[in-house]
Amino acid sequence: MKTRGGRGPAGRGGGQPGRPRRPARDQARNAAFDIMRAVDERDAYANLLAPRLLRERGLKGRDAALATELAYGTLRGLGTYDAVIELCSDRRPDPDVLDALRLGAHQLLRMRVPPHAAVGTTVDLVRLRIGAGAAKFVNAVLRKIASRTLDEWIPIVAPDPADDLSGHLAVAHSHPRWIVSAFRDALGGGMEETAELLAADNERPLVTLVARPGRASVAELADAGAESGRFSPYAAYLPEGDPGRIPAVAETRAAVQDEASQLVALALTRVPLDGRDELWLDMCAGPGGKAGLLDAIAVHGDLAALQTRQEPGAAGAGPAAPAGPGDAGERPEPFRGGARLVASDVQHHRARLVRQTTTDAAVITADGTAPAWRPGTFDRVMLDAPCTGLGALRRRPEARWRRDPGGVAELGRLQRHLLDAALDAVRPGGVVAYVTCSPHLAETRVVVGDVTAARGDVDPLDARHYLPEVDGLGDGPYAQFWPHRHGTDAMFLALLRKRA
Numbered sequence: 001m002k003t004r005g006g007r008g009p010a011g012r013g014g015g016q017p018g019r020p021r022r023p024a025r026d027q028a029r030n031a032a033f034d035i036m037r038a039v040d041e042r043d044a045y046a047n048l049l050a051p052r053l054l055r056e057r058g059l060k061g062r063d064a065a066l067a068t069e070l071a072y073g074t075l076r077g078l079g080t081y082d083a084v085i086e087l088c089s090d091r092r093p094d095p096d097v098l099d100a101l102r103l104g105a106h107q108l109l110r111m112r113v114p115p116h117a118a119v120g121t122t123v124d125l126v127r128l129r130i131g132a133g134a135a136k137f138v139n140a141v142l143r144k145i146a147s148r149t150l151d152e153w154i155p156i157v158a159p160d161p162a163d164d165l166s167g168h169l170a171v172a173h174s175h176p177r178w179i180v181s182a183f184r185d186a187l188g189g190g191m192e193e194t195a196e197l198l199a200a201d202n203e204r205p206l207v208t209l210v211a212r213p214g215r216a217s218v219a220e221l222a223d224a225g226a227e228s229g230r231f232s233p234y235a236a237y238l239p240e241g242d243p244g245r246i247p248a249v250a251e252t253r254a255a256v257q258d259e260a261s262q263l264v265a266l267a268l269t270r271v272p273l274d275g276r277d278e279l280w281l282d283m284c285a286g287p288g289g290k291a292g293l294l295d296a297i298a299v300h301g302d303l304a305a306l307q308t309r310q311e312p313g314a315a316g317a318g319p320a321a322p323a324g325p326g327d328a329g330e331r332p333e334p335f336r337g338g339a340r341l342v343a344s345d346v347q348h349h350r351a352r353l354v355r356q357t358t359t360d361a362a363v364i365t366a367d368g369t370a371p372a373w374r375p376g377t378f379d380r381v382m383l384d385a386p387c388t389g390l391g392a393l394r395r396r397p398e399a400r401w402r403r404d405p406g407g408v409a410e411l412g413r414l415q416r417h418l419l420d421a422a423l424d425a426v427r428p429g430g431v432v433a434y435v436t437c438s439p440h441l442a443e444t445r446v447v448v449g450d451v452t453a454a455r456g457d458v459d460p461l462d463a464r465h466y467l468p469e470v471d472g473l474g475d476g477p478y479a480q481f482w483p484h485r486h487g488t489d490a491m492f493l494a495l496l497r498k499r500a
């Protein structure tokens with residue numbers, strides 16, 4: 001991330017021999033500072049770097065949590081903090097000084113760190129890592145920042161919402177303006193709901209697990225301290241602790257997976273098909289989250305729904321169809337098992353990861369746009385398309401600052417090509433799920449609309465109909481999940497049946 005350019009090695013002057021060992025709290029601040037510098041200088045991914053760095057430095061428990069909160073929270077919030085810092089500085093700070101100011105601003109404005117501690121510890125860190133001159137500058141700027149609360153700063157540093165609503169929300173909720181506009185368009189909502197979405201994006205997401213049917217159960221995850229999920233019968237939330245310590249996760253019978261990711265895969269398996277239903281394709285499968293669930297359902301069936309059906313008094317149960325719009329009359333059907341998944345990815349190393357998350361699938365490396373299969377081979381196809389990932393900004397603290405609107409058009413071309421290929425790969429009467437972890441209309445409705453209009457052999461199904469347990473998925477026929485409504489990633493689903 002080059003939020004304002006990078007310069008010089010991180011860690012100048014740190015950890016001098018002969019000095020007394022720094023208190024653990026300061027080790028946490030040092031670690032957070034190093035994560036920020038690595039994100040800026042080396043384009044590191046904070047969520048990949050942080051666990052390794054904290055482990056190497058022996059930071060555990062509350063100190064590890066503090067370091068993580070400092071780094072992730074600062075990276076998420078820096079759009080707001082930079083606006084405040086700019087107003088409080090008489091010059092443009094060097095990149096390392098700017099990162100220290102952001103860390104200080106986060107503690108002052110968002111965390112409940114007392115001002116004297118937030119300023120004092122940040123100034124100490126700067127003196128040790130950068131130098132005495134920079135420490136003096138940081139002291140002066142942070143004191144100015146500490147003179148107001150965040151709520152008092154916002155109207156001063158953000159544009160007036162009456163003149164520039166997206167600009168206001170961008171500064172107040174720390175998102176690039178183009179992302180705010182894209183979210184407003186996708187939500188079709190006003191200021192209030194867009195603000196709720198942006199605020200949800202700044203929260204830490206719950207750790208959600210999936211118990212792959214036939215291989216693990218939610219009860220097993222509950223025994224390990226997890227709580228049942230809200231929507232997916234295979235989901236469980238882990239309130240604290242490392243998921244890797246749970247045996248089912250370590251043995252890949254269960255995994256970390258957002259609940260919307262589970263539900264879009266489940267929805268694909270619930271569409272009733274006439275005739276053959278034995279060969280499924282996951283066309284962009286790496287690293288294998290959806291493939292892991294599809295593989296288990298293909299082989300063992302949608303066990304949660306099948307078991308519910310067998311319970312006394314529940315005859316004919318299963319996911320109930322909602323009254324309302326769409327293709328009423330076609331009930332979502334729990335899949336009974338006995339199919340096989342082919343999981344494919346263009347990148348060999350990602351296909352290798354899929355091999356680790358699946359048990360029975362045939363995993364191959366193949367370019368979906370130059371298919372290694374004959375047209376009409378598959379009964380169900382999952383196309384979880386490469387996308388901007390704007391729907392998962394909660395998980396990757398720096399991601400919002402790295403995306404640019406130019407990437408959307410480029411991805412759109414690939415998404416159209418892949419969707420066309422997915423529709424070729426499915427047999428007449430079969431079904432394709434087009435999924436993105438982005439709500440951007442140019443990656444969702446526009447792609448689906450363009451491809452289906454050009455082909456003329458596709459009937460869009462009402463995707464909401466196959467997710468009866470979830471409200472608030474939009475006006476159809478597609479389903480759009482939202483962090484502020486569902487607590488999930490902003491996942492998009494279109495279900496498309498190829499005309500028989």
Ligand SMILES: C[S@@+](CC[C@H](N)C(=O)[O-])C[C@H]1O[C@@H](n2cnc3c(N)ncnc32)[C@H](O)[C@@H]1O
Nearest residue numbers: 284285286287288289290345346367368384386
């Ligand atoms: C959004 S990710 C898929 C995530 C995956 N379904 C999961 O749930 O873990 C998109 C994947 O598409 C793959 N990809 C990109 N272009 C592709 C192509 N032309 N053919 C096949 N896979 C492709 C990428 O390597 C990446 O692994």
